[in-house]
Amino acid sequence: MNSFLPQTYLLGLIGLLAIAAVISGRQLLRVRRDELELIRLEQSEAGSSKDAGDLYELASVQLRKRLYPKATATLRQAVKRLNNEPQEARALIQNALGFSLAAQKDFSGAVRHYKFALQAKQDYPVALNNLAFAQERLLNREEAADLYRKVLALEPSNKTAKNRLKRLERAARGQTTSSFIESQKSSPESSDSRGF
Numbered sequence: 001m002n003s004f005l006p007q008t009y010l011l012g013l014i015g016l017l018a019i020a021a022v023i024s025g026r027q028l029l030r031v032r033r034d035e036l037e038l039i040r041l042e043q044s045e046a047g048s049s050k051d052a053g054d055l056y057e058l059a060s061v062q063l064r065k066r067l068y069p070k071a072t073a074t075l076r077q078a079v080k081r082l083n084n085e086p087q088e089a090r091a092l093i094q095n096a097l098g099f100s101l102a103a104q105k106d107f108s109g110a111v112r113h114y115k116f117a118l119q120a121k122q123d124y125p126v127a128l129n130n131l132a133f134a135q136e137r138l139l140n141r142e143e144a145a146d147l148y149r150k151v152l153a154l155e156p157s158n159k160t161a162k163n164r165l166k167r168l169e170r171a172a173r174g175q176t177t178s179s180f181i182e183s184q185k186s187s188p189e190s191s192d193s194r195g196f
Helices: 004-043 052-064 068-080 087-103 107-120 125-137 141-154 159-186
Strands: none
Touching (some): 004 052, 107 125, 141 159
């Protein structure tokens, strides 16, 4: 009976190592694909392109590689070249620029670009989620909660909006409770601590 224990242990270890190898291999392939795509786009001089679509494609790879300052510069160029692009393309580029700015902790700039994205496409749940998150970071919690509710009206199954809204509501209840407790602490008390 004890002879099966080492074999079971080894099989389990081999299984865990196989899973880790598959996950690492997938990540390596994804990173390598992004690197090759970035090199291809840079060599094709997409950065100096007059087409907003090419610039957006380059910026998307830069965002995946977390090259946020470069992505911001590329997306600003794309915004300047938005001439006869459809409204959906405008919304995508403005949302990506807002995301890039938010990643650099420029939440007020991000809010401005998320609003531009929503002007181009009003029922854009990703931009609404991003705007709500930026408002949350700027401590505009009521406005963030309203925006998350709008997302849920558009997409009732949106997990991000559900989770963030629950978190905001819990924080609001906790803040109300803590402000009540603080007001009780600051109110005059009698000698027997009953508060009257």
